[in-house]
Amino acid sequence: MITIAGAGVAGLASAYELAKRGAEVTIYEAGSSPADNPSSWFAGGMLAPWCEGEVADPQVVRLGAGAINWWAQFTPVTRNGTLVLTPPRDRAELDRFARRTEHHRWVDAGEIATLEPALEGRFQRGLLFEDEAHLDPRRALMDLTRTVQGLGVEIRYATPAPDQVDVDCRGMASDLPGLRSIRGEMAVIEAPDVQISRTLRLLHPRIPLYLVPRGDDIYMIGATMVESASWKPVTVRSLLELLGAAFTLHPALGEASVIETGAGLRPAFIDNIPRLKQRGETTHVNGLYRHGYLLAPALAGQLARQFFQESQDETACERRTA
Template sequence: MIRIAGAGLAGLATAWELVQRGHEVTVYDAGAPGAGSVSRYAGGMLAPFCEGESAEEDVVRLGRQAAAWWAEVTPVTRRGTLVVASPRDRSELTRFARRTTEHRHVSSAEIADLEPALAGRFSQGLFFAEEAHLDPRRAMRDLAALLQKKGVEIQYNTPAPAEVDLICTGGAAQLPELRPVRGEMAILQAPDVDITRTVRLLHPRVPLYLVPRGEGVYMIGATMIESGSTRPITLRSLSDLLGAAYTLHPAFAEASVVETGVGLRPAFPDNLPRILHHDGSLHLNGLYRHGFLLAPAMAAQAADRLISEISHEDHRELTTA
């Protein structure tokens, strides 16, 4: 039996990798389902090539198979990512193109073909056809349900025992060098806007990503603040997000704000996830802003590490018996 502390994204993804390989798994979480997971406030973008604009090459490499992995668990929308910028921010589009791969330049007419709602609003853009997105909250529910169907016991509202095989508790783990990075988001109901794929609006001060959730609902976000504050979203941040959404399409001026939220993303200094030993326990942590993108690859690595260490321990016990 392999025991995992933390029923967030990293813990459940690793449990799935383990159960797929025939191992029995129990997952413990001190909170209610989804209550303590920062994934609740994620965009759900499976966009490795766009992330290459600011992330290390490892993020691009490890994230390439994320869409296929998640498609085995939950619905994944494979309509690519459209990146646009206002005429005055054309240099941002040039910079983004230079720092990324697997895209093609699109004209105003092509943007209109891809997203008719944006017709005439942007003269040029970039289209990343191989990227995708999902609904994070549904994905977590679907993953938990699949695990339970496979016989995995997920014990919510139950602190983990003193000894577990893997700790995936995010910021609560208090690992050396781990820091919180505050991310803020809003969910809008905009029935007069029909956008079908992730759209990124580039701006030197307030870049925006917009992810459709269906039926006129959109998640918007972008803020990355070096802070551990859990206070609600600030008026300035919300105003910036809403202003950027209005720039993308004026009909967002009539949108209803359904929800706002703040998540503290655990990150190491290089903003890359790690699998490491600390105080006698194995940890998977530091997914930063790439949770859904990197969880599949990191979970597979963690499962390999656990199986190897457990096999080694079993062999040692046999040889010393």
């Protein structure tokens, strides 16, 4: 039997890849439900590997490219791309973003209006990443939970992990040396007066914003990445910045109802590249930074290949030892 600590996205993805190869798997989860994993529960749900290339290592882009098809096995995935925009005064930001990324094409005001009629007349040009996608991370987490349970995985909620487990996927709770916490904050809004069908990224020198549709006039907005280990709720300053940037995207978002706010601590190594890391008899799957849903499938696959001694691509996530 293989034991896993943590039933967030990394733990569940690892359990799936192990169980589908025939392993008997037990997950220990200190929380009482999937909602008790803030980093997974408050995620944006963007499957946008090429956009992430703006700031991420090329390895992140390469590993994330397979996430869309992986998630589509279990949960609905909306495959209509990412539209990157910027206010007219910040057009240089869009040029810079284009230089640092690939797998996109330029769109003009007319095509922006065709793609998203609500934005007609508001933006003169943008970048369309046609092959990117998004999902509802909460539904995805629940769907993946049901899938692994269907494969025979036992999830012991409200049960702290024993001192010795085979795989540790607990993020910051693992106390793994070399990790730092990146605080991410988000808001969920209801905006019946604005109809957006795909992920929007609004570039801004001070607070870039992403808006992800969740269906039924519900949108998740986020942007903040703060080096902090604080678990306190979303600050007034961060919320004002998020909502102010959303208002720049479309004035009608100023009339939206804020129905939820939240914050989570994302574990990251100094280079922001996730990896498998061996400490004693335990393999840690950690450091997913802001790429949990994007990179958990690739790391889980590498973990399973390691356990079953399957051949693997030498360019996959590097396995590093403590």
